[in-house]
Amino acid sequence: EVQLLESGGGLVQPGGSLRLSCAASGFTFSSYAMIWVRQAPGKGLEWVSGISASGGSTYYADSVKGRFTISRDNSKNTLYLQMNSLRAEDTAVYYCAKDRKPRSADLSGSDIWGQGTMVTVSS
């Protein structure tokens, strides 16, 4: 079964750090670009970061640039999001998602999503 499973969320104080993980199974992880998307309570979806299949190209939303780092370990079929200098406005459910096209330089649409992991930034 094709699956993504996020972990690493929790409660953290403002200014703190968390590392989210997204374990992939059921498909050739190293062939697909991946993204992180978040959803604040009661709000819409917001793209956070994207990474190429090889991991050589990474991109960030302006709201997280300089604070978050996306990476992947294709040998472990795992995607990561290192989140530093966390703010209250980073409070959200964080989803990892897989692009549907293998070995593509573009993002065509995310056909597989994880169940999400909640990050709460509060003192």
Add this chain to the structure above:
Amino acid sequence: QSALTQPRSVSGSPGQSVTISCTGASSDVGGYDYVSWYQQHPNKAPKLMIYDVRERPSGVPDRFSGSKSGNTASLTISGLQAEDEADYYCCSYAGSYTVIFGGGTKLTVL
């Protein structure tokens, strides 16, 4: 990186059709044929309903269709059913592994 513009809500009766619009810019919706639509039920992960403007993933009913004209994309749901009640988000590729989502539209089936 401004969100794409969607109506906040739409509604229709069972069996009717509804259309949700999604307006962006030439740098996103108008510049790429990589518009996708997602359905999200409460407390669930988004589900891909349309990709590449008008293509349906396997398993998505053909009641769902997509189109695009210029900087505006549209999702049409025909033959509305109760289970279609959900939030719908458009999404456009914007270059360099970047995507932009719409603000979301709440569909109510009356």
